[in-house]
Amino acid sequence: MQFFKVKTVEETFAMIEEYVPAIKDTEERSLEEALHYITAACVTAQENVPGFDRSTVDGYAVKAKDTYGSSDSMPGFLTIVGEVKMGESAMIPVGQGEAVYVPTGGMIPPGSDSVIMIEHCEDHDGLLNTYKPVAPGENIIRAGEDIRAGEVLLPEGTMLRPQELGAIASLGIRHVTVYRRLKVGYLSSGDEIVPYQTEKLSEGQIRDINYLTIAGLAKQWNIEVVYGGIVKDDFQEFQQKAQNLYDQVDCLILSGGSSVGAKDYTTEVIQSLGSPGVFVHGISIKPGKPTILAMANGKPVIGLPGHPASAMIIFMLFGEKILQKLKGEIIEKKPDRMFARITKNIPSSPGRSDYIRVRLFEKEGEWWAEPIIGKSGLITTLVKSDGIVEISSEKEGISQGDYVPVIATR
Numbered sequence: 001m002q003f004f005k006v007k008t009v010e011e012t013f014a015m016i017e018e019y020v021p022a023i024k025d026t027e028e029r030s031l032e033e034a035l036h037y038i039t040a041a042c043v044t045a046q047e048n049v050p051g052f053d054r055s056t057v058d059g060y061a062v063k064a065k066d067t068y069g070s071s072d073s074m075p076g077f078l079t080i081v082g083e084v085k086m087g088e089s090a091m092i093p094v095g096q097g098e099a100v101y102v103p104t105g106g107m108i109p110p111g112s113d114s115v116i117m118i119e120h121c122e123d124h125d126g127l128l129n130t131y132k133p134v135a136p137g138e139n140i141i142r143a144g145e146d147i148r149a150g151e152v153l154l155p156e157g158t159m160l161r162p163q164e165l166g167a168i169a170s171l172g173i174r175h176v177t178v179y180r181r182l183k184v185g186y187l188s189s190g191d192e193i194v195p196y197q198t199e200k201l202s203e204g205q206i207r208d209i210n211y212l213t214i215a216g217l218a219k220q221w222n223i224e225v226v227y228g229g230i231v232k233d234d235f236q237e238f239q240q241k242a243q244n245l246y247d248q249v250d251c252l253i254l255s256g257g258s259s260v261g262a263k264d265y266t267t268e269v270i271q272s273l274g275s276p277g278v279f280v281h282g283i284s285i286k287p288g289k290p291t292i293l294a295m296a297n298g299k300p301v302i303g304l305p306g307h308p309a310s311a312m313i314i315f316m317l318f319g320e321k322i323l324q325k326l327k328g329e330i331i332e333k334k335p336d337r338m339f340a341r342i343t344k345n346i347p348s349s350p351g352r353s354d355y356i357r358v359r360l361f362e363k364e365g366e367w368w369a370e371p372i373i374g375k376s377g378l379i380t381t382l383v384k385s386d387g388i389v390e391i392s393s394e395k396e397g398i399s400q401g402d403y404v405p406v407i408a409t410r
Helices: 009-019 162-169 210-220 235-246 266-273 308-327 380-384
Strands: 026-030 059-062 076-083 098-102 114-117 121-124 127-130 152-154 175-179 183-189 224-231 251-255 276-281 292-296 299-304 338-342 353-363 366-371 387-391 403-408
Touching (some): 152 162, 210 224, 210 308, 251 308, 266 276, 266 292, 266 299, 299 308, 338 387
Parallel strands (some): 076 098, 183 224, 183 251, 251 299
Antiparallel strands (some): 059 114, 121 127, 353 366, 353 387, 387 403
């Protein structure tokens, strides 16, 4: 196998799609405990939502034709024959020239086909003056208009956000089948790396902040993280710690040692974990070129660059996609993006995708992206940035004022 033969961003995404399988283990979880889990089966409605025709406003249920021609100067007149109470059936029918009061969410009484808002009419001792006409169906949600019995509400592979949980709950479903929670292992490497809690650094030492940034992202994605600590640049020790951690998790993340230096053992260690091994060693991207992606006996292994900004960007771009695929989540081919106008010219090399950290701000009703220029090892560029601008590989740069895709980082 030839190593450090770079792939394009598009090739890398395609290979992730090809190589990474979804886990098969499922479990039943109550809705209260299912937030951010992935559905392992379709959720199908067994009943209509709503289960009855209901009003979307406070007003009066009427026959629409009885309001035609109503205006402020020439109101219509209807007889109020009753009211519908919340949580009760609508028993009083609406005849021609009649109206029944209905609160928001109340059941529509038989005989009526619309609701006139309370703001557009007036009750004078049982005589309703109407000042605006309504159309048939206006201000009414029909039974099953939101969700219809037999309809697939959520397909397999849907990530359960609060809104999905609410929709499921509306059907009276209390439990849902989901894929189990993923567990990833994180291991830092390098003679110069020390725990981030180290108060006083010796010359040449660097605190391990990558663990906090990478683990923090994984936890945001509802993934359990096992910290394997820091390993020195010794092949035997590195291999043993990586193997021990690999055996405990669904995906192994290695930070540092992904380049071509004499003491970078990451590739050899990954190859020792299982087949087929490395499928990406180097991506045509800046920052983050020395990235390693591999599969070892069905488990993904991610080798991140050591520079904090590079590691975080690579993990957001490719690590999240690997973990989404592993979780069984339905994913788009590219990250979610917004568009903003760039504040200055930025050159780029054709054939390489560049990712520029930016600060977002609003000006005259438009979003603008101000580049935060700094080397990939600078931590403060991450703190100052709100997103990342993508300059695709076919472009030679972007010009001031251009609309550019921005991947939000917070």
